[in-house]
Amino acid sequence: MQTSFYERDVLTVARELLGCVVRHGACAGVIVETEAYHESEPACHAFIGLTARTQTLFAAPGYAYVYLSYGIHVMLNAVAEVEGVGAAVLIRALQPVDGIELMRARRGVQDLEQLCSGPGKLTQALGIGLEHNATSLATGPIVIEAAERGLAPAELEASVRIGITKAAELEWRFSIRDSRFVSRPWPRI
DNA sequence: CATGGGATTGACT
DNA sequence: GTCAATCCCATGC
Numbered sequence: 542m543q544t545s546f547y548e549r550d551v552l553t554v555a556r557e558l559l560g561c562v563v564r565h566g567a568c569a570g571v572i573v574e575t576e577a578y579h580e581s582e583p584a585c586h587a588f589i590g591l592t593a594r595t596q597t598l599f600a601a602p603g604y605a606y607v608y609l610s611y612g613i614h615v616m617l618n619a620v621a622e623v624e625g626v627g628a629a630v631l632i633r634a635l636q637p638v639d640g641i642e643l644m645r646a647r648r649g650v651q652d653l654e655q656l657c658s659g660p661g662k663l664t665q666a667l668g669i670g671l672e673h674n675a676t677s678l679a680t681g682p683i684v685i686e687a688a689e690r691g692l693a694p695a696e697l698e699a700s701v702r703i704g705i706t707k708a709a710e711l712e713w714r715f716s717i718r719d720s721r722f723v724s725r726p727w728p729r730i
Numbered sequence: 731c732a733t734g735g736g737a738t739t740g741a742c743t
Numbered sequence: 744g745t746c747a748a749t750c751c752c753a754t755g756c
Binding site: 592594595608609610611612613671 | 749750751752
Binding site: 731732733734735736738739740741742743 | 744745747748750751752753755756
């Protein structure tokens with residue numbers, strides 16, 4: 542998708558990424574869960590300001606912000622809002638579509654519902670690493686393709702973030718309702 | 731230069 | 744439910 546898709550309010554981008562397809566090489570999956578981060582909110586890496594680690598967060602929209610969590614897990618984010626604003630959408634879960642056997646080999650797991658049901662799982666399944674930080678999601682090697690159809694409002698589920706007091710009333714997390722491929726049960730609003 | 735925390739996962743009790 | 748694994752990087756001395 543083009544840059545203009547990402548150059549909007551990060552919550553809107555997080556909502557509309559549901560149903561889109563993440564593709565890397567032979568592997569691809571439909572996004573079923575996202576989480577928005579914005580520099581105004583302390584859980585966001587950009588909250589502390591521009592550093593070497595977080596500079597991608599402030600980069601032009603439509604780029605991939607990839608970082609390592611807990612020294613083990615790779616997180617894939619799509620940079621949103623205008624250049625200079627630190628905001629991004631974490632891709633939290635996918636419904637596997639293509640390259641499923643390769644995903645199973647990379648994960649060492651057979652169960653389709655366990656292949657991409659978490660932010661660290663989906664990057665492992667798709668072979669995404671830190672070397673993909675600051676690459677374009679429009680030109681690849683990782684690309685995000687538009688949803689085949691728009692989601693009906695009833696299919697969308699929103700939730701507050703867990704463990705954050707400030708701005709806890711805002712709906713930062715989005716998923717496709719009743720999808721079997723999300724990372725975990727969410728608190729209902 | 732040393733330290734400590736993090737947007738997680740999976741194994742084990 | 745609890746807990747360890749393990750790398751990057753921001754902060755502080």
